[in-house]
Amino acid sequence: METTTQPEAEHGGHHDDHNHGHAEQSFFTKYIFSTDHKVIGIQYGVGSLFFLLVGFILIMGMRWQMAKPNTPVPVLGPILEKVYAHEIALDGEGKTVPIFKDGKITASGYNQFGAMHGTIMVFLAIVPLGFAAFGNYIVPLQIGAPDMCFPRVNMASFWAFFAGCTVMTVSFFIPGGAAQAGWTSYSPLASVIPTDGQTYWLVGMVLLITSSLLGAVNFIATIIQLRAPGMTWFRMPFFVWAQFVTAFLLLLAFPPLEAAGVMQLMDRVCDTSFFLPSGVFASGTEPMNVSGGGSPLLWQHLFWFLGHPEVYVLILPAIGMVTEIISNNTRRPIWGYTLMVGGILVLGFLSFIVWAHHMYLTGMSSKIATFFQTTTMIISIPSVILLTCLFMSLWRGAIRFNTPSMFALAFLPMFGIGGLTGLPLGFNFTDLHLHDSYYVIAHFHYVVAPGTIFALFAGIYYWFPKMTGRRMSEHWGKVHFWGSLIFMNVIFMPMFIQGFAGMSRRMSDGGATYSMINNPDVTSGALTDSVINMNSMITMGAFGMGLVQVVFIVNFFWSIRNGEKINDDNPWKATTLEWQTPTPPPHGNFLTEPKVYRGPYEYSNPDIDNGEDFIAQNDPYKSASEEQKEAEA
Amino acid sequence: MEIPYYDKERPDTGLYNGKAGIWLFLASEVMLFGALFSAYVLLRVGAEPGTWSMGLMNQWVGAFNTLILIASSATIVMAWVCLKLNDWKGFRKWKWATVVFAFIFLIVKWSYEWPAKFTHYDVTFVTNESAAKVYTDVLGPEFLKTQPTIWQKRFDPLKKDEKNAPASQVKLKDKPLDGHIVGYIDSEGAKHEVGAAWGIPFWSHAFAWRHDRKNIEKERDKSIRYGEDGRPVYKEGHFRDTFRDKDIKAIIFVPAHGTWDHKEKHADSGTVKYAEANHDGGHAHSDGHGYTVTIAREDISRLSSYEPAHSTFFATYYTLTGLHALHVLGGILVMLYHLLPVSRRVYEKNPVQYTNRIEITGLFWHFVDLVWIFLFPILYLL
Numbered sequence A: 001m002e003t004t005t006q007p008e009a010e011h012g013g014h015h016d017d018h019n020h021g022h023a024e025q026s027f028f029t030k031y032i033f034s035t036d037h038k039v040i041g042i043q044y045g046v047g048s049l050f051f052l053l054v055g056f057i058l059i060m061g062m063r064w065q066m067a068k069p070n071t072p073v074p075v076l077g078p079i080l081e082k083v084y085a086h087e088i089a090l091d092g093e094g095k096t097v098p099i100f101k102d103g104k105i106t107a108s109g110y111n112q113f114g115a116m117h118g119t120i121m122v123f124l125a126i127v128p129l130g131f132a133a134f135g136n137y138i139v140p141l142q143i144g145a146p147d148m149c150f151p152r153v154n155m156a157s158f159w160a161f162f163a164g165c166t167v168m169t170v171s172f173f174i175p176g177g178a179a180q181a182g183w184t185s186y187s188p189l190a191s192v193i194p195t196d197g198q199t200y201w202l203v204g205m206v207l208l209i210t211s212s213l214l215g216a217v218n219f220i221a222t223i224i225q226l227r228a229p230g231m232t233w234f235r236m237p238f239f240v241w242a243q244f245v246t247a248f249l250l251l252l253a254f255p256p257l258e259a260a261g262v263m264q265l266m267d268r269v270c271d272t273s274f275f276l277p278s279g280v281f282a283s284g285t286e287p288m289n290v291s292g293g294g295s296p297l298l299w300q301h302l303f304w305f306l307g308h309p310e311v312y313v314l315i316l317p318a319i320g321m322v323t324e325i326i327s328n329n330t331r332r333p334i335w336g337y338t339l340m341v342g343g344i345l346v347l348g349f350l351s352f353i354v355w356a357h358h359m360y361l362t363g364m365s366s367k368i369a370t371f372f373q374t375t376t377m378i379i380s381i382p383s384v385i386l387l388t389c390l391f392m393s394l395w396r397g398a399i400r401f402n403t404p405s406m407f408a409l410a411f412l413p414m415f416g417i418g419g420l421t422g423l424p425l426g427f428n429f430t431d432l433h434l435h436d437s438y439y440v441i442a443h444f445h446y447v448v449a450p451g452t453i454f455a456l457f458a459g460i461y462y463w464f465p466k467m468t469g470r471r472m473s474e475h476w477g478k479v480h481f482w483g484s485l486i487f488m489n490v491i492f493m494p495m496f497i498q499g500f501a502g503m504s505r506r507m508s509d510g511g512a513t514y515s516m517i518n519n520p521d522v523t524s525g526a527l528t529d530s531v532i533n534m535n536s537m538i539t540m541g542a543f544g545m546g547l548v549q550v551v552f553i554v555n556f557f558w559s560i561r562n563g564e565k566i567n568d569d570n571p572w573k574a575t576t577l578e579w580q581t582p583t584p585p586p587h588g589n590f591l592t593e594p595k596v597y598r599g600p601y602e603y604s605n606p607d608i609d610n611g612e613d614f615i616a617q618n619d620p621y622k623s624a625s626e627e628q629k630e631a632e633a
Numbered sequence B: 001m002e003i004p005y006y007d008k009e010r011p012d013t014g015l016y017n018g019k020a021g022i023w024l025f026l027a028s029e030v031m032l033f034g035a036l037f038s039a040y041v042l043l044r045v046g047a048e049p050g051t052w053s054m055g056l057m058n059q060w061v062g063a064f065n066t067l068i069l070i071a072s073s074a075t076i077v078m079a080w081v082c083l084k085l086n087d088w089k090g091f092r093k094w095k096w097a098t099v100v101f102a103f104i105f106l107i108v109k110w111s112y113e114w115p116a117k118f119t120h121y122d123v124t125f126v127t128n129e130s131a132a133k134v135y136t137d138v139l140g141p142e143f144l145k146t147q148p149t150i151w152q153k154r155f156d157p158l159k160k161d162e163k164n165a166p167a168s169q170v171k172l173k174d175k176p177l178d179g180h181i182v183g184y185i186d187s188e189g190a191k192h193e194v195g196a197a198w199g200i201p202f203w204s205h206a207f208a209w210r211h212d213r214k215n216i217e218k219e220r221d222k223s224i225r226y227g228e229d230g231r232p233v234y235k236e237g238h239f240r241d242t243f244r245d246k247d248i249k250a251i252i253f254v255p256a257h258g259t260w261d262h263k264e265k266h267a268d269s270g271t272v273k274y275a276e277a278n279h280d281g282g283h284a285h286s287d288g289h290g291y292t293v294t295i296a297r298e299d300i301s302r303l304s305s306y307e308p309a310h311s312t313f314f315a316t317y318y319t320l321t322g323l324h325a326l327h328v329l330g331g332i333l334v335m336l337y338h339l340l341p342v343s344r345r346v347y348e349k350n351p352v353q354y355t356n357r358i359e360i361t362g363l364f365w366h367f368v369d370l371v372w373i374f375l376f377p378i379l380y381l382l
Helices: A002-011 A027-032 A037-067 A076-083 A107-142 A151-173 A197-225 A238-269 A296-330 A337-353 A366-394 A403-420 A428-434 A438-468 A474-500 A529-562 A624-632 B017-046 B059-084 B088-118 B128-139 B141-145 B213-218 B257-263 B312-339 B341-349 B351-381
Strands: A088-090 A096-098 B121-125 B177-185 B191-193 B210-212 B250-255 B293-296 B300-305
Touching: A037 A076, A037 A107, A037 A151, A037 A438, A037 A529, A107 A151, A107 A197, A107 A238, A107 A296, A107 A438, A151 A197, A197 A238, A197 B017, A238 A296, A238 A337, A238 B017, A238 B312, A296 A337, A296 A366, A296 A403, A296 A438, A296 B017, A337 A366, A366 A403, A366 A428, A403 A438, A403 A474, A438 A474, A438 A529, A474 A529, B017 B312, B017 B351, B059 B088, B059 B351, B088 B312, B088 B351, B121 B128, B128 B177, B128 B293, B210 B213, B213 B300, B312 B341, B312 B351, B341 B351
Parallel strands: none
Antiparallel strands: A088 A096, B121 B177, B121 B300, B177 B191, B177 B250, B210 B300, B250 B293
16 A cells, blocks of 8 residues: 555646646657557557447347337438438449438337347447457556556557447448448348448458457467566466456357358359359349359358357456455455366366357257257356355455445356257257347346456446546446346346247347237237237337436446545455556556566455555565564474 | 576576567467468368369479478578677678578469469369269260269268279269360350450469359349348359459350370360469460360359369468468568667677577577478478
8 A cells, every 4th residue: 555655646637637747758659549558458448448339329229129120210310311411322224222211110120220230239339448448458567567468569559440430430330331231240141231230240350350360479478478577377267267268268159250252252242152052043043144053151151150159258258257246245265266277277278169059959969069059058167166156255245335345146047047048059959949039138138248248347337446446336237237237127127028929039020920919810829919929118218228228327427527536546455466556557657667466366364464454465564474474484 | 677587597497588478379370380280181171072272282392382482491500600690791691591482482382382273273164064074075975984083082981882883873063074164155255365464374364263053043142131120141153253243144164184194185175274283394385276165154154263262272271371471571670670780789789688589580490390290291292
């Protein structure tokens, strides 16, 4: 504590004056083309939060369409019509058809929104927020490094991300609109769609993948090379371990998708047939005139080889954050830290050999299905270990119920629901019934929405004081929390029921086509009124959810300038190194190189009598028993 | 602020930062090319018998490029060794040698191998009769009586039922005749010559022409079509087709030497230089008739140069070699940067750091070399 408060006084006015001490940096190099990991982290954070909102707005449009098919979208409708006014395409006879008509979302508009919702949420929002933003800001601080290993590569990574985001955004405004083959971009559909959206999507993806690769190399090299003296592998906070494994997943799983993207780009631009089998019919009665001989399954294999590790890329940083916050707020060491580290390493490895459980319905042989079913069941073991350790950590803890800890605590059961409902999808025989139904949607949204996003919110509330020197409002934070928790469940719980009832996930009219009303002759298999009507409930939930997020957005921006000032660099009384720096940390982070003496979760250790219930990792304090041991030696 | 272990090794890992970084980067590169190699294996194993094009590469050019790259891997090590011994002049010499080798590799690829393929065509026919007519014209009447083993080396294996079938039962219309387009006849019967572009023999004006009968029959327009419901109607009207865009009644075709020269018919258009196949030897002038064959538009079912859209083999070939060539280009840019005066100043300021950079570049370059060592057999030899 001494080391950080002392220089604080020297610098003076730390919290308000951002320009002190680094006169050699212009505004441009300091905030726009910065090589400082903290600025880059914040750039990533702001960008990804923006896209989180964009992805959410897209899904609100879709939810409206599902609850009230063929009625104009309120608020968004007139804007859509304006934006897509030029989106008039010629058909064979020169007739023109707008994609968005009278403020209504047509089928292809719905497809665009659906494809881009998935893409934006996964690749532009959650991965950059969980991995790149928090990782950039926190990891070097937690391991006691002055910056990332390669600061300029770090900047290049952000600007590649920015370019990718730009391409994705621009694709909405080109003739024909954005990609519409789903976020998975299955070929042959994605290869033959004549609009350019898919091509933009592929170019955008190549840029985003490049960004991820540069980031992943940087993270791993930083964690290997720049750990402060004394920061041994098993003194690293669990968040760093989570980022380490995540970086490996990105490093090794993303390139195959890049390869697949290049091949699909070749299919679209150079008319090759990597993913087009001989005699494929796009429409009409004539097979397409391509050379053929390609394999649609190849795309699925390459896509899911990324796609499944990608799920863990989404969830692991979240688990890392939750671990930090739970340990801090229960004032107890994490239960089974080494077990968790082992678990996460096994999880990372296994995530590379489970991908084909997304493909049971492709007609692959039952032997392959058996293999992937087995590995999928095995991978649930380390996942359960992680979750169990976190639950065990709560036992006999004196839990502080502040906003970050509430989000982190809610993460546990929500992620638990998401994980357990995945088991029926991992089994071949049950997946055959549930595949592509709303059950799948509910399952993975429980993992990433109330799961990962809650953890991200927790992280934002938790580290906000370190970044700004102010706290976010606790009161409105709790409003945000309870609202989010309730509406999340209102949205996603009914989807399990819809899925069991057999509602397909890809219908732009919310299943009305298959309803009993529209098919009076059908006696079984059609969707009942109660199942269809859940759409309205879900949509109301989604709009309520949107309303609650307004609270968060206002709280976030208001608190940057007007939040309660923190008097201490370590407001949560945490042990890890990021709290042992000035607030916000200056360029270069630590005023003196930190030296690490102990593990990351030294809370309520009865041996340590320093007047607090925690001891920082860089505190050279020796307990009486330790001193005694040394004396004996 | 200084990043630790920027130029010296961290004791417990034995690495300086850059080396850790490049190994990680190469790991991801392995996955990138690994995915493409896997795709190659999957597509090739899954190909219908008799559809995987083979033997169309010039193995000697490929072997030459392989040697060039291996040599460049050696010279880049020499450059690094010289730097370690503080021999700046020697370093520059070997580094320039590496750059020159890299350039030779790219020039062979970019201005010879690829363009030669883009002007080399396969023609298949609408009926067996029209095919027989053309083949008789090219190879003489006795050809039809013999076993058409000529395609054995191109497609491995031939369709099972065709392998031992009598010649009369082979579906001649699907067996491609390969060669070059040297001219065409328009609908008014006027003859147009299609010569070499910029005087480069293998770079013909007939560059990546393409025709598919299925395409032209419908005369589909180029626009995107949408149905009443606002969904796009997936037609392939946006496909390029030379016969639709150009007024062509028949093409004047020169069968390639390498494939067809066992009949001792040396094809040459006489006055017009035409695109060379990579198998071609010289173009000896000869007596005038029988070197070119005119193929009517309605006899052609598919005309395709050896461009990516030709077949899965060529799609793989261009994707893999193209991506590899991009890596070579990247390597060249980095090496040129290391030869600029600004890098000399880095060397004078911090020789260790500069030597590390050269070492890292070398590691990358060895990887690029290694990828080619895998590419050469799978694309040229197997």
